[in-house]
C-alpha cells in the first residue's frame with residue numbers, strides 16, 4: 311500500500327535541496343537508524359566569528375522521508391547560528407513538510423540527529439563546548455552506541471562488537487571483535503574514528519581488530 315505522503319514531502323524527495331558531499335567541511339556527522347538500517351551524513355561550513363552556518367549539505371542512504379527531511383532541515387539551518395540551529399527538531403521538519411506518515415517519524419528524527427551531532431562535533435573541535443567534561447570510557451561507549459554494526463543492523467556496543475575501550479591522555483583505543491581483513495573493517499574503523507575524534511580532548515583514536 312502506498313504511504314500517504316504530502317505534496318511537499320514528494321517535492322523535497324524529488325527535488326532535494328543541499329544534497330551532496332562537502333570537501334572542506336568544518337564538521338560532519340553520520341547517523342544510522344537501528345529502526346531501518348538507513349543512514350544520513352551531514353556536513354557543515356561555519357563562519358568562525360559569527361558561528362553562522364554558511365553552507366550545509368547532506369547525503370542520504372535512506373528512504374523518501376529521510377531525503378525530504380534532510381532537504382528541509384538543511385534549508386531551515388542554513389544562515390542560522392549554531393545555537394539557533396540546535397533548536398530545529400523533528401516536529402519543525404514535520405510541520406514544514408505538511409506531516410509525515412507516523413511510521414516515518416524516525417526518518418525525520420534521524421536527519422535531525424545528524425544535524426545535532428554535526429553541531430556538537432563542531433563545538434567540540436573548536437573548543438566551544440561549554441562543559442569541558444574529560445572524555446571517559448563511558449562517554450566513548452555512549453558515542454559508539456550510535457554506530458551501527460553492519461552485520462547485525464544494531465549498534466556495535468549492544469551486539470558486543472566493541473570489546474573494550476581505553477582512554478588516556480588524549481588517546482582513545484577501541485578493540486573490535488572482527489578480523490582485520492573483514493569486508494566491513496575499514497568502514498567500521500572510519501565510522502568509529504569519525505565519531506570519537508571530534509571530542510574536544512581527544513588527539514588520537516586507534517581501532518584494533520581482534521577477531522580471528
Ligand code: FES
Pocket residue numbers: 343346347348349372373374375376414416417420
Ligand atoms: Fe529508514 Fe526512513 S525508513 S530512514
